[in-house]
Amino acid sequence: MRTILYLIRKEFIQIFRNKFISKAIFAVPIVQMLLLVPAITFELKDVRLAIIDKDMTPESRGLISKLEGSSFFKVTFSTFSEKEAENLLLRNKNGVILHIPSGFGKDLITGNGGKLMVSVDAINASSAQLSWAYLNGVIRDYNAGLITENIGVASLSPLPRITITNRYWYNEELNYKYYMLPGILVILVTAIGFLLAGLNMVREKEIGTIEQINVTPVRKYHFIIAKMVPFLLIGLVDLALGLVIGKLAFNIPFEGSILLMFFGATLFLIAVLGLAVFISTFSGTQQQYMFVAFFCMIVFILMSGIFTPYDSMPQWAQDFNLINPVAYLMRINRMVMLKGSTIYDISTELLSLAVIAVCFTTLAVRRYRKTA
Amino acid sequence: MMSIIESSEIFKSFGKTKALNDISFSVDESEIFGFIGPDGAGKTTLFRIITTLLLPDEGCMKVFGKDSVKDYREIRKNIGYMPGRFSLYQDLTVEENLNFYATVFGTTVRENYDLISDIYSHIEPFRKRLAGQLSGGMKQKLALSCALIHKPGLLVLDEPTTGVDAVSRSEFWEMLSKLRRHKITILVSTPYMDEAMRCDKVALIQEGRILAIDTPARIRDGFTRKLFTVKSSSKYKLLNVLRKFPDTLTAYPFGDSVHVTFVNDKINDTFNSFLEKEGINDAVTGESEAGIEDRFLELMERDDK
Numbered sequence: 187m188r189t190i191l192y193l194i195r196k197e198f199i200q201i202f203r204n205k206f207i208s209k210a211i212f213a214v215p216i217v218q219m220l221l222l223v224p225a226i227t228f229e230l231k232d233v234r235l236a237i238i239d240k241d242m243t244p245e246s247r248g249l250i251s252k253l254e255g256s257s258f259f260k261v262t263f264s265t266f267s268e269k270e271a272e273n274l275l276l277r278n279k280n281g282v283i284l285h286i287p288s289g290f291g292k293d294l295i296t297g298n299g300g301k302l303m304v305s306v307d308a309i310n311a312s313s314a315q316l317s318w319a320y321l322n323g324v325i326r327d328y329n330a331g332l333i334t335e336n337i338g339v340a341s342l343s344p345l346p347r348i349t350i351t352n353r354y355w356y357n358e359e360l361n362y363k364y365y366m367l368p369g370i371l372v373i374l375v376t377a378i379g380f381l382l383a384g385l386n387m388v389r390e391k392e393i394g395t396i397e398q399i400n401v402t403p404v405r406k407y408h409f410i411i412a413k414m415v416p417f418l419l420i421g422l423v424d425l426a427l428g429l430v431i432g433k434l435a436f437n438i439p440f441e442g443s444i445l446l447m448f449f450g451a452t453l454f455l456i457a458v459l460g461l462a463v464f465i466s467t468f469s470g471t472q473q474q475y476m477f478v479a480f481f482c483m484i485v486f487i488l489m490s491g492i493f494t495p496y497d498s499m500p501q502w503a504q505d506f507n508l509i510n511p512v513a514y515l516m517r518i519n520r521m522v523m524l525k526g527s528t529i530y531d532i533s534t535e536l537l538s539l540a541v542i543a544v545c546f547t548t549l550a551v552r553r554y555r556k557t558a
Numbered sequence: 559m560m561s562i563i564e565s566s567e568i569f570k571s572f573g574k575t576k577a578l579n580d581i582s583f584s585v586d587e588s589e590i591f592g593f594i595g596p597d598g599a600g601k602t603t604l605f606r607i608i609t610t611l612l613l614p615d616e617g618c619m620k621v622f623g624k625d626s627v628k629d630y631r632e633i634r635k636n637i638g639y640m641p642g643r644f645s646l647y648q649d650l651t652v653e654e655n656l657n658f659y660a661t662v663f664g665t666t667v668r669e670n671y672d673l674i675s676d677i678y679s680h681i682e683p684f685r686k687r688l689a690g691q692l693s694g695g696m697k698q699k700l701a702l703s704c705a706l707i708h709k710p711g712l713l714v715l716d717e718p719t720t721g722v723d724a725v726s727r728s729e730f731w732e733m734l735s736k737l738r739r740h741k742i743t744i745l746v747s748t749p750y751m752d753e754a755m756r757c758d759k760v761a762l763i764q765e766g767r768i769l770a771i772d773t774p775a776r777i778r779d780g781f782t783r784k785l786f787t788v789k790s791s792s793k794y795k796l797l798n799v800l801r802k803f804p805d806t807l808t809a810y811p812f813g814d815s816v817h818v819t820f821v822n823d824k825i826n827d828t829f830n831s832f833l834e835k836e837g838i839n840d841a842v843t844g845e846s847e848a849g850i851e852d853r854f855l856e857l858m859e860r861d862d863k
Contacts, residue, residue: 397643401610404662
């Protein structure tokens with residue numbers, strides 16, 4: 187025990203003596219939170235709209251002013267040429283083209299029903315769908331207005347209608363910051379766990395210090411625990427720092443138990459640190475380690491459901507996520523922070539993380555060799 | 559007297575390279591045992607097997623009577639190892655490094671201070687300095703202190719004097735001789751043949767094989783030919799000319815002269831005229847006692863053939 191404590195102390199001395207790392211450990215969470223949380227959003231605002239108005243009637247202008255008034259769209263261009271509008275789409279200058287053919291106004295008045303054409307840049311499928319949905323909404327609104335105007339409210343027959351009242355639970359305003367922030371916190375902790383400890387381990391190999399340690403009676407699990415503990419603590423401190431920034435800068439709600447979230451993060455960090463040490467046993471240089479660790483990290487993060495809904499992933503991806511610690515913490519963080527889930531609600535996630543942590547750490551200890 | 563190291567028929571290969579080929583030797587207690595050989599001879603590989611860092615392919619290595627594969631844990635408690643490359647923590651101070659190694663071996667600096675005081679006193683004024691900022695000689699003293707701090711029964715030093723200046727080298731060997739008093743067995747390797755005389759016993763190793771093991775004096779006495787020295791102002795040219803001379807057996811540069819042996823152990827009558835014909839006019843010839851290096855070169859030469 188004395189040996190482990192001394193080994194841990196030695197790691198801390200080395201970490202804090204490194205002028206760059208000691209500062210970066212605290213700077214990274216601050217920068218990451220302030221930068222990524224506001225930047226990563228799926229909200230659609232100010233979609234650039236090009237309009238081809240070949241009708242030029244009060245009706246078409248009415249529709250256009252309706253669109254201009256919406257916060258979703260910004261009419262950036264008007265033209266009569268389809269070619270020109272398409273060019274804009276091609277050059278990423280516009281996201282949507284609304285084509286109003288001549289005769290639109292006349293058809294409306296004569297009761298034939300107007301025809302419109304919309305072209306949407308669908309490179310990004312989800313933003314294309316959203317733009318279309320918004321545009322559709324505005325046009326429907328305009329349509330309803332026209333009917334009332336022409337026929338009069340009173341004459342509308344009282345057709346039975348289904349009224350839907352909806353409420354978004356846990357994030358009523360559909361605020362993307364609330365959704366992303368717990369995820370960004372996970373990325374933060376992942377980076378600390380994955381990169382620092384593993385690199386530290388490989389560095390001892392590169393410099394040759396491990397050679398002399400290996401000839402000592404230090405047990406390999408002592409050595410590995412001493413490598414993991416400092417970064418576990420740093421990870422938790424960074425998580426706390428990230429939460430404080432989330433509260434101060436973005437006023438993020440925290441519904442559940444902070445302690446529970448830290449418990450989840452601890453299990454997660456042990457799992458990730460175990461995996462990091464495991465990878466480091468294969469790597470002779472920091473370069474090799476970095477390459478493999480970065481690959482694992484990207485796969486884990488992108489498959490974790492940070493950007494994409496977990497349930498809509500293909501089955502094999504969901505199966506893979508059974509061993510993806512990042513996916514579990516992603517769910518734990520969001521559930522605890524936004525829903526206020528209790529330990530019973532997330533017991534599956536916690537249990538899975540614990541199993542992964544034990545497996546990876548055991549693998550690391552078994553794979554680590556003091557003898558070649 | 560008990561053998562501290564007992565190596566029998568050790569083989570080790572890396573791929574197709576035979577790093578160690580049938581290595582057998584034994585080291586007695588309180589002995590300074592030297593392995594002399596050029597780079598790539600297999601010294602480090604052998605030391606890594608002795609320190610339980612590497613498993614032999616074949617053969618049995620016993621340290622303190624314990625098997626290096628099965629009882630490696632017992633061996634590690636009682637070994638002090640100084641790898642060829644400086645491998646202390648450069649970002650820890652002198653003091654922190656020493657305390658670290660003491661703690662790792664479950665002891666304290668105070669407990670064994672008398673053992674290292676001779677060596678450590680040189681660097682103690684710099685105890686707050688980072689190990690990475692020490693000079694080469696001081697690094698070496700710190701490394702030796704750290705390897706000794708748990709009072710090991712066996713000290714394994716892999717090329718401790720490589721890259722160290724002549725004065726520090728000599729100092730270092732003085733320190734090693736003093737350690738004998740504490741009943742510490744020392745295994746040391748070096749590429750410098752002149753350091754062989756400082757050992758109690760030496761083994762000459764080349765291409766993974768031991769060419770000779772004995773006391774330095776006896777190894778030197780194995781040199782039975784008559785040795786001549788030739789000096790000239792143009793040394794390099796002289797060496798080439800001597801090697802061209804038909805009666806020359808061996809010719810090696812030694813300091814400011816060339817050591818030569820001839821067939822029949824005498825200088826042929828045609829020798830001087832041969833030198834002059836080749837353009838060496840100022841050759842001074844003499845006889846000399848053979849040193850251990852002469853014997854080493856002879857053994858290595860024979861092995862090559």
